[in-house]
Each structure stands twice: as structure tokens, then as C-alpha cells.
Amino acid sequence: VELAVSDNIERLLLRILIFVLTLVLGIQLVRNTFEIELANEQKSELMTFATHEIRTPITIMRGYASILLDGDKGQISPPVVDLLQKILISGNEVISLLSQYLNKSKIELGQLQYVFSRVDVVPLINELLNSFKVHAEQKGITLTTILPVKEKIFVNADQGKLREVITNLIDNSVKYNNPKGSVDVSVKRENGKVLITVADTGVGVEEDTKKILFKEFSRADIQKVNILGTGLGLYLAKIFIDAHKGRIWVESAGKGKGSQFYVELSEA
Numbered sequence: 001v002e003l004a005v006s007d008n009i010e011r012l013l014l015r016i017l018i019f020v021l022t023l024v025l026g027i028q029l030v031r032n033t034f035e036i037e038l039a040n041e042q043k044s045e046l047m048t049f050a051t052h053e054i055r056t057p058i059t060i061m062r063g064y065a066s067i068l069l070d071g072d073k074g075q076i077s078p079p080v081v082d083l084l085q086k087i088l089i090s091g092n093e094v095i096s097l098l099s100q101y102l103n104k105s106k107i108e109l110g111q112l113q114y115v116f117s118r119v120d121v122v123p124l125i126n127e128l129l130n131s132f133k134v135h136a137e138q139k140g141i142t143l144t145t146i147l148p149v150k151e152k153i154f155v156n157a158d159q160g161k162l163r164e165v166i167t168n169l170i171d172n173s174v175k176y177n178n179p180k181g182s183v184d185v186s187v188k189r190e191n192g193k194v195l196i197t198v199a200d201t202g203v204g205v206e207e208d209t210k211k212i213l214f215k216e217f218s219r220a221d222i223q224k225v226n227i228l229g230t231g232l233g234l235y236l237a238k239i240f241i242d243a244h245k246g247r248i249w250v251e252s253a254g255k256g257k258g259s260q261f262y263v264e265l266s267e268a
Contacts, residue, residue: 062091100232114158146186156268161240168233173200196263205252214238
């Protein structure tokens with residue numbers, strides 16, 4: 001329109017130049033956007049491929065260790081049992097780290113999806129606690145539960161994401177605990193809400209740390225150097241629980257006085 005109504009040659013040439021520049025810049029912007037989207041897609045595919053390729057041999061290794069620990073291949077000596085348990089624990093930790101990095105990548109690319117269903121949290125927690133028995137035994141930690149025996153407690157959740165959240169809380173409570181300490185997990189109903197609590201007798205959380213604990217790459221154990229971790233577990237847990245329109249928080253009396261992590265979701 002501007003070209004059509006120009007009343008002199010100078011203004012016409014100026015508007016032609018502006019039009020051409022705008023067109024060129026627009027084309028370049030579209031091309032750059034397409035290249036960024038392609039790079040993001042390739043990054044996502046690479047992360048998924050790498051995670052799968054690393055996860056497969058570790059899963060096989062864990063399977064062999066479990067078979068030997070179950071005694072299917074005959075009796076084994078206590079020192080060998082100890083080594084197999086450590087292999088199993090390390091394998092679990094690596095798979096957990098891979099899952100955290102993959103989820104972080106999906107969040108950055110806007111590809112994280114949720115599939116909600118009606119989930120009974122009691123058998124889910126029992127299953128997860130059973131998977132931590134070996135790790136707890138290695139550290140001399142007692143795992144206890146306060147769960148309804150016959151009662152079903154349902155929440156509307158993405159079962160995979162909720163599993164990752166609870167797994168991370170139990171894992172942290174075992175890792176950052178004192179020798180011969182304890183981890184207590186409970187579930188109860190409160191005013192239409194379901195409250196999941198993971199309490200431990202470990203290193204505790206100071207007030208300043210509480211403010212940053214659920215942020216990306218934040219860790220409460222700066223003084224500990226031999227614990228495998230990314231600082232993403234609680235960050236991802238908060239993102240997942242926020243997507244469920246729930247709450248996650250921590251309470252602690254201070255350093256060395258243990259921690260209590262809470263997850264609150266609406267009852268389904």
C-alpha cells in the first residue's frame with residue numbers, strides 16, 4: 001500500500017528498500033526459527049537415543065546381579081553379596097541420573113508430557129520401598145512405613161512422574177542419612193487431600209538452604225563430596241508436583257536433625 005501511494009521517486013525508492021530489507025529479514029528469521037526447531041528436535045532424539053543406549057547394558061547388569069543375589073545360581077559368599085549389592089545400587093543411581101537429564105532436556109524443549117490416571121499410592125509406595133531395601137541394608141538404615149493396610153488412597157496423577165518424585169525423596173533420605181539411621185514413609189488423608197511424608201534422621205536442612213533446595217542444580221550436602229547426584233531431583237520433583245496442582249515442601253529442625261519432605265495432592 002505504501003508503495004502504491006508514494007508521491008515522489010525518492011520516497012518510492014526508500015519504501016522499496018525498506019520493503020526488501022523487511023522481506024529479507026523476515027525470510028532469514030523464518031529460516032533461523034526452522035533451524036532452531038530442527039536442532040531442538042535433533043537434541044531431543046540424541047538425548048533419547050543416548051539414554052536408551054546407556055540404560056540397556058545397565059539394566060542387563062542389574063538383572064544379572066539380582067539373579068545372583070536371589071540365589072538362583074547357588075549360594076554365594078557374604079563378600080560377593082556385598083559387591084553385587086553395590087553393583088545393583090550403582091546401576092539404579094545411573095539410571096536415575098539418566099532419567100533426570102532426559103526430563104530436564106524435555107522441559108527445556110517444551111516436550112514434557114503428562115498422562116493422568118487414578119493411582120493408588122499405597123501399593124506404589126510399597127513397591128518403591130521394596131526396591132530400596134538393598135540400599136538401606138548397605139547403609140544400615142531402617143525403612144519403616146505407616147500405610148493403610150486395607151484402605152485404598154487414590155490421587156489423579158501421572159504414575160510415572162509421581163513414582164520419580166517419591167523415588168527421589170526416599171533416595172535422598174537414604175543417601176544423606178546417618179549410619180544406623182531410619183527413613184519413615186507415611187500416607188494419610190486430610191480434608192480431601194492426600195499427604196505423603198518421607199522423614200529421615202539424616203543431615204537436616206538449614207533455613208537458608210530451604211529457600212534454594214528446589215531450584216535447579218541446588219544441593220544441601222555441599223560438605224559431602226562422595227555422593228552421586230545432579231542437583232536436579234528436587235527441582236524436577238517440584239515441576240512435576242506443580243503440574244499436578246499439588247505442593248511439595250521440606251521441614252527440618254536444622255543441621256544434623258533430620259528432614260521431613262511432604263507431598264500434598266488432591267484425593268481422587
